Amino acid sequence: MEKERKPKNIFVQGPISPEKIAQSIANHATKTDIGGHSIFLGQIRADEKPEGKVLAIAYTAYEDMALEKAFEIREEIFAKYPLTCMHIYHSLGEIKVGEICLFVFTSSKHRKAAMQACDELVERIKTELPIWGKEILDAGAPVWKVNT
Amino acid sequence: MPDRIHLKAFGMLAEKMGTYSLEIENPGSSEVLKQQLLAQFPELKGMTFRMALDRKLLQADTDISQGQEIALLPPFSGG
Numbered sequence: 001m002e003k004e005r006k007p008k009n010i011f012v013q014g015p016i017s018p019e020k021i022a023q024s025i026a027n028h029a030t031k032t033d034i035g036g037h038s039i040f041l042g043q044i045r046a047d048e049k050p051e052g053k054v055l056a057i058a059y060t061a062y063e064d065m066a067l068e069k070a071f072e073i074r075e076e077i078f079a080k081y082p083l084t085c086m087h088i089y090h091s092l093g094e095i096k097v098g099e100i101c102l103f104v105f106t107s108s109k110h111r112k113a114a115m116q117a118c119d120e121l122v123e124r125i126k127t128e129l130p131i132w133g134k135e136i137l138d139a140g141a142p143v144w145k146v147n148t
Numbered sequence: 149m150p151d152r153i154h155l156k157a158f159g160m161l162a163e164k165m166g167t168y169s170l171e172i173e174n175p176g177s178s179e180v181l182k183q184q185l186l187a188q189f190p191e192l193k194g195m196t197f198r199m200a201l202d203r204k205l206l207q208a209d210t211d212i213s214q215g216q217e218i219a220l221l222p223p224f225s226g227g
Binding site for chain 2: 062102125126146147
């Protein structure tokens with residue numbers, strides 16, 4: 001029977017802990033048809049800007065729209081690649097330098113599907129989800145982040 | 149029933165407008181709304197933003213119906 005997929009909450013208040021990531025990996029031990037996992041972790045970088053050094057990024061989102069869009073992307077990626085599992089987590093609120101703000105996790109029988117799907121998901125998350133980051137600097141006013 | 153719609157603003161736009169969520173009279177279409185907003189909030193001029201109607205990104209001028217939710221979205225910067 002085809003499992004019906006529904007929009008899942010991708011948002012986490014605050015940073016994504018390394019323990020959560022480890023637990024998420026451990027949760028797949030029982031899925032023995034998986035042969036490869038691909039994981040992307042986005043970490044807050046201490047960027048040096050003309051205005052100052054980045055200390056943290058404060059994330060906000062249009063949550064309802066982001067969840068609908070994430071679901072749409074999820075369905076498209078599942079249709080395109082033979083994946084066993086897919087997980088997306090994005091932080092909201094203030095995330096400090098060195099902390100994890102994005103966790104994308106794909107699993108498949110063979111490595112290539114997991115790796116390509118993970119890469120495509122990260123690109124689509126960054127360009128298509130209505131999420132905004134405001135960089136908190138060590139000097140002066142915060143600056144709205146621009147994705148490159 | 150009055151013909152009103154929900155307006156939401158996010159990111160830099162919300163900051164410039166000083167408000168995140170408003171109930172306004174329905175201007176009828178997304179383009180008319182945009183012109184109204186630019187007149188009401190001159191600081192929006194020159195800023196890049198897109199609009200979403202009921203959580204779907206608009207590609208062109210679109211009619212707005214009573215009770216719909218329209219959102220002003222500056223360039224996304226998640227991840």
